[in-house]
Amino acid sequence: MKTELLHKIIWGSLCLLIFASKVDAGSLRDINNILLAEQNIREDNPQLGQLVETFLKNQKRVVDFQSSGLDNNEYLRLIECQVRAFASCQDKVTGAIIDPVYKIEWQYSTPCYALSIGLLAQTGYLKDDALVKSGIKALDCSVSEMHENRCAHHHGEFFIQPIMLAMDLYKGLVSEAQMIVWHEKMAEIDPYVLYRDNLKRKKICYNHNVVALAGEYLRLKKGINDHKDFFHIHLEHQQQYMSDFGLYIDNKTNPPMVYDEFTRQFMASILAEGYNGTFFDFYFRKLCLGAWTSLFMQSPYGEVPTGGRSAQHIWNEAAAAVTYEIYASQYAALGKEQEAGAFKRAAHLALRSIGRWIREDGSGFIVKNRFPIEVMHGYESYSAQSQYNLLACWLMCVAYLYADNSIKESPSPADIGGYVLVMKDVFHKVFANSGGNYVEYELSGDPRYNATGLIRIHLKNSNPQLGPSDGIPHKWDNKKKQDLGGELYAVGPEWQDATGGIHRLAEYTNILFPNTSCFSAYRGSKLPEIDVRNIRQSVGGVAFEVIYTGRFDGVTQISQRVYIDHTGITVRDILKGNVKKVRACYPMLINDGMEETKIDFQNGKVILQSRDGQICFQAISPRNATIQRKQKRISYRNGYADIAYFESDKNVIQYKITTGF
Structure with missing residues (x-):
């Protein structure tokens, strides 16, 4: 089994080297080219295309622009604040993160915690052996929960991407034997059994399914996924939920705004990680439209739009930052400094918004108010202090992994304005x-x-x-x-x-x-x-x-x-x-x-x-x-x-x- 698994991993890596078109960027992960120079945004969406063209003209005229002063270290600073706050919430026996209010493991807090510490350790930002051991224990717990189909609240879809990313980050921090055990367990996962959102169980699969697809693609890359049909069938299914503005429609009527941004960044990460199959052309066009639309929806304080469930949660802006960093790196690779700078600026505005909501203990107010966390004011029924703070960390980790720190900020639409964006569609x-x-x-x-x-x-x-x-x-x-x-x-x-x-x-x-x-x-x-x-x-x-x-x-x-x-x-x-x-x-x-x-x-x-x-x-x-x-x-x-x-x-x-x- 171990020999076969190693062969799969090596072959998956070779395939990536042969077939993927790489972007030469300063990000921590290899980013693949998901922008095609010949795309004309005006042809795909005339209103949006006009706004983009006008914005780029106006951007050149700005003379008094002031940068945020932030860089990639702000991701690491915010993440470290959070993991130190939640370290005391770890179950010493199982390694699971226990929510400080509900007093149980809540959804996907544990794999997010593990990923966060892995990034901090791998970048050298964190030099704390005890915290690294805590992260290893959390990752081991998360892998076992997936393998044994006992993910907290049946949220396996939300375990797979942070675990797959974390395993890359813990190389050199754990033994080769431990890494092989984790890979073996992850190779045995059956997505049709583990994930509730799949077409064998439902006729309609929304954002949970896309979250799973982002992780399933990473398993495909590693050569440890024997259920290739799951990825391709469901990626095809998801095409129907993309709007003319490139936004993700998470419900037939009144789709929540934040589950557009949340879902769309997972789709973008799939392409950035190297997907170039049958549906690449559809998604690269739609996701580029969505990335630009999100710039025009962003408030000058970096906040994503309000509207629908889960709005005004701390993780909303972290999800947006992933999209902004991916497209900043993409445009920079094409030599388009204006566009790259606008997306980098948007990412830093989002980061600054998150920073406004950090509590004294380092964790965040998960909703944009300042009530004690026990009051749960403005929460959804599924909101929790652990899972939604650590979801923000997960997303900030992904944003950091795709971020190119050499890109300089340029004014974004949120700074300049001069536009009216009208969406009379389902949004x-x-x-x-x-x-x-x-x-x-x-x-x-x-x-x-x-x-x-x-x-x-x-x-x-x-x-x-x-x-x-x-x-x-x-x-x-x-x-x-x-x-x-x-x-x-x-x-x-x-x-x-x-x-x-x-x-x-x-x-x-x-x-x-x-x-x-x-x-x-x-x-x-x-x-x-x-x-x-x-x-x-x-x-x-x-x-x-x-x-x-x-x-x-x-x-x-x-x-x-x-x-x-x-x-x-x-x-x-x-x-x-x-x-x-x-x-x-x-x-x-x-x-x-x-x-x-x-x-x-x-x-x-x-x-x-x-x-x-x-x-x-x-x-x-x-x-x-x-x-x-x-x-x-x-x-x-x-x-x-x-x-x-x-x-x-x-x-x-x-x-x-x-x-x-």
């Missing part, structure tokens, strides 16, 4: 940015996670969570799959109809790609029309208008026109219909779990201050409006919110959001 979003002032607009919210309307505002030189950084959704019991009701809010209009009833645009969720199990206040016999008009796109400012036409409880048309420039965001709401009053509502973060927001009401405006920034919500029309608050304390991802508002007896209302300076 139903609009992203717009002018000079680092940024918005995300939800055209048709999923009430379990997001309201409809203007849900995110990130202004430069502020605190992004004050923005607001998300709207306010319904309360949702994910275990029981039950909508518990509540109030839906975004930045936008509220009105009183002729009978005195109160309604908000935010409540008309689930209207573009309806899911009958989800709430919507809309009662029209046919779905409303949603029109997005791109008014202006330039470095000096951008503007777009969203128009809803239908039956909205006394209103037949709702228009929100959004202007963005260097001063901030100006919004004009126009309602057509029989209404008594119109209000402009603004969700205010009043407590982030650790600190109360300072709130100062002045003439016609309210100023919020928290940590390193402030935001001002100001009434423009009517001129003499008084800003009030609803005296609420509504729970949402970032903490607790109250609602600031002002009124008008006309059907037009205008307001501005700035940093207040």
Whole structure:
């Protein structure tokens, strides 16, 4: 068995040397060429192609760009903080990582921990024999759990890639005999038995299956995978879930934004590792589109879009960093410094975002708030302190492995802006940015996670969570799959109809790609029309208008026109219909779990201050409006919110959001 296994490993390595087209990059792993010079993005997606071309022209005109000052060592620093925090959580007998809150091994924490220590040791960043031994014990535990089909919470799909990468990193740290034992065990895995997400069990396989494919390809490379059909059958299956923007569609309706980025980086890693088979042409084109789309969706604070389940978790930005590093290295290898620098900048913005959420013990707040970890505020039913912090470490390890530290940052779309990205597809979003002032607009919210309307505002030189950084959704019991009701809010209009009833645009969720199990206040016999008009796109400012036409409880048309420039965001709401009053509502973060927001009401405006920034919500029309608050304390991802508002007896209302300076 041992001789046969060694022959397989050697033959797999030779095949890679013969057939793979290598990128000459400064990354720790060999990266294969996944960009073809002849791809024309405009032909594959005209809107995106135009945005890319305009961005590259604008990028050349930037004269005062300041680098983040980060390099690849920031990955290692953040990873070391985390593993030192979780070292004390290791079971001394089994080697498993025990979650500090749930007090059990939670999903895939253990292999992520092992991979993280392997990278730190192999790079020479970590010189701690006790911690290295801890990593070896965790890897041995993880391999045995896979081999014996007893992965925690049946998450074997999430074990395979970190284990395969870790085994490469532990070469020289363990004996050859130990390495052979691990390879033998990994060679005996049957993916159809170990992984729940496969086509023998299901008709539809989403992100879990792609996670497995990334690891299964590494087994193919090693020559220790006798189930080659599993990889090829499922890679073919996954093609149907790629959108016209190159994003991964993780659900038929209301797909979560973060499971696009998460899944897509695994696909990119498969190509980067050397896959050049039947489906290469499809994936290289789609993934390149997705990589560029993700640049235009990134906020100036490095955050990936909010929207859907698992949003605003610390690992979201780590997943994005993998994509950014892969494409930075790819463009650098082609001699395209502009593109490479933009992707490197995006990776460092993502890293900086992660760094904002490190706790005193070195672990992270896994959701973007600062509540004690035992409170689990804003968590999903499957979120845990160990697994999601160590997932961030896993992804940062992968980003580091593909990163070329010689690439210099250049301005990214998040820095420059000058664009409006409209996606009226199943993701139903609009992203717009002018000079680092940024918005995300939800055209048709999923009430379990997001309201409809203007849900995110990130202004430069502020605190992004004050923005607001998300709207306010319904309360949702994910275990029981039950909508518990509540109030839906975004930045936008509220009105009183002729009978005195109160309604908000935010409540008309689930209207573009309806899911009958989800709430919507809309009662029209046919779905409303949603029109997005791109008014202006330039470095000096951008503007777009969203128009809803239908039956909205006394209103037949709702228009929100959004202007963005260097001063901030100006919004004009126009309602057509029989209404008594119109209000402009603004969700205010009043407590982030650790600190109360300072709130100062002045003439016609309210100023919020928290940590390193402030935001001002100001009434423009009517001129003499008084800003009030609803005296609420509504729970949402970032903490607790109250609602600031002002009124008008006309059907037009205008307001501005700035940093207040």
